[in-house]
Amino acid sequence: MKNTSILVSAFLILTSYSSFCAPKAGKAAAPSPIKMELKNFEALDFPYDKGETGLLKWDHTEELNDASFSVMISTISEKEGWIEADTFKAGEKTADKVNLPFWAFKKDKNKYAVPVELNNVLSSEIKQDVPFFAKVKIIKGKNSFESQTASAAARGNWFRADRLNNLLLFLFVSIVFFIIVSHAKKKSLFIRRIAGLDAIDEAIGRATEMGKPIFYVPGIGVMSQISTIASTFVLGEVAKKVAQYDSYIKVPHYDPIVMTVSKEIVKQAYTEAERPDSYKEDINVFISHDQFSYAANVDGMISREKPAACFYIGYFMAESLLLAEVGASIGAIQIAGTDVDHQLPFFFTACDYPLLGEELYAAGAYLSKEPMLVSALKVQDFGKLVFMISVALFSLLLIIGSKMNWQGLSSTLTEILKVY
Amino acid sequence: MKLFKKNIPLAIVLVFGLVSLASYYVPNRMSEDYLEVMNAWENIVSAFGFFLGLISLFYAHYMKIRKKADGWGYSLFVYIGFLMMVIPAIISHGKQLNPDASLTWLGWAFRYLYNPLSATMFSILAFYIISTAYRSFRIKSLQAFVLFVAAFVLILGRIPVGQMIWDWALGFTKVTAGEAIDWIIGVPSTAGKRGIMIGVAIGAVVTSLKIIFGIERQYMGKD
């Protein structure tokens, strides 16, 4: 606090000196014959940010009607004097217009609240905790007045209170998740039939009978995508069955990291099936990190080797139909699953068993039948239930709010549901 | 062994999963720096991954050629294709245009080799769409009929001639093809898409929790 006041006085001395020496700095102050005070003018740190934004506040008074404002900013290290950061008219930029929810920021129509992004305004990049100085030029008709100077430091904050709604929802989901998962072992849960996953046995069985290979295509996702991770779960189960049947599987890859992970999974699956000797290094092959080169190569492999079953499980874009149609043309049983909704229609038309969106995430649990994983599916269903109830409830409340003209209710609900 | 293959990786997933999650709620510059470091690491690891991929690719095709396996001739193209892009790239120092705006070797290879090859693959899609549509767009149920009507309106309404046909045949309804399409895309299609998106989003949250807390760990190989 003491430091700040020393800095403020030093700054004021410097600026008064510079108004004599530098015409540029003096220009801002020139048309202000009368000193006009802004009521409760203060500079603050803008809350919940990384520390590069300041906030200026002052009260709206009647004499400010029809005025317009020009916000001026400076720092002690700034050589350019005062810099105009923002201009606006009276009535704009009041505290109720700040993009923060009601629980994190006091909304007040009669107070101005102007966020100033210091890095955008000042030419030199400011570091955190550096004080800045601000004043406001009030222009009313032909006259202009300057407010007093205020100062503050923009600080990096530690919690985004505006995301509290998100955090609470997350905590709620997590608690439900742990409760359900921890009760998992006690009783078995019913899961509805997923035809695509039931067909895996049939597909592998057929390939074994025909003496033809099985293709498992994990798509063009990388390891950080959930669909790719889910695909590796399914790969593990498929590879285990392939090993048990002593059939042959081929997994062409788009991403080298996914390939490395898949190698480990397939090797493990062969070991679990007690056939480590059948495992070959060339089951997983890297093809290309270019979408269509990958598709072209896999298409080529499918048409030459004529697999009896093809799995397309993971993240797919335009190559979905390129792959599935070639598979269909050679008469392979095809099972496909992706969470990319606009590729689902292609898999639907060209494959025998499509997995719809989230069924892909459920696949690992469905196939392994591990109680903990199965119970996590229940969380998914619970989530959907909560979602459906909230959609219905909030829609109803919003309709009532707008019909009855309760603006407070509408804006409160909108803020609760908003992403910040 | 279990320590290195299971416990340490799971601990890494837990710690970094939670810290990354927390960074969403912590605006401080530290959390931003953390995310930047993580991104850099991801890039570095994937760069090494590419070497691994390249070795796997070359080795697999080398073995095919050596064993004269079925279709080994195609494997030669892997090497030819690789050299055809990599050599010009080295000669032109990765630049596609000369200072006088003429094409470098790489620019030529990109424009006249890579461009047509890539475009060919994507355009095959049109052929596959037509054969898939012919083969599988059969009205076998009421749902399939609804789907057929929607597809019919969409395909017809997307092209100028279709719009003329629409106006001629259905002009009396005062509904234009554009309006019908907007309704199909805006109401039933969007409703379905939102449903799937919501399901996927919830599934993603639960799967993330399962991964962070080590409940689902098949991707590391089982215990």
Added chain:
Amino acid sequence: MKETIQKLLKIDRRYLFLLLTLSILIPILKPLGLPNKSISKDVQNVYNFIDSLPEGSTIICSLDYDPSTAPELHPQATAIVKHAFKKNIKIMVLTFIPGSTGLIDQLFEKLPAEYGKKYGEDYVILPYMANIVAVITQMNSNLYSIYEKDKDNTDLKSLPMMKKITNYKDIKGVVNITGTAILDFWVAYVGDKFGVPVMGGVTAISQVGYGPYLQKGQLKGLIGGMKGAAEYETLIKEPGKGTSGIDALNVAHLLVLALIIMSNLVMFFFK
């Protein structure tokens, strides 16, 4: 008779491929001059947005398509750039797909000279960047912390048009032309979060998927496929590759419809 017709259901797909080839090739070689009257609402919105921008304002064009989708998307990008140049709007070109750098070079090879535009003053091309989310988020605070140099290694800040640009505050809109999911990132991370108007240009196949974004106004407008490009060309009165493809598009679409109807009729009456 019945059997012959039934065989149609199992026709070798190569005959269908041949039909499609002819239905695309003939109109391209010998244009039929079919009209392109209607303009979709979403394309009109993109046009209106760019048309209403004041002279001298800057837009970002994120051109993220590679040669595979270029036949559909390149005409869109060309039309947007022509429109911006006509209206004296400055363009900042970005890309997150390595394959599109060559196409961007191709795009700006001749166009600027036609409209009397200069590099650095009226448009600037930034180099390829990986990790889109990190880049577009960071650009909200300071663009130069990511892009110090342009694609030719010139100091970005030294270019005249960049003098007044620091971050999204100085950008009037984003047009992302892509055959990938990159548009979703622009919508979620830049449109929704920082309030910059985002518009898109996508392939006809993925066009339908953007319905929810358009409905909510998260996307201000959308150009879809070659038809969208042709519509935009009509709006700016500069017929180009999009317009010339319209004949082929008409015939091919009608062929798909005819085939679907035929296969259903055969199934219905002869099975």
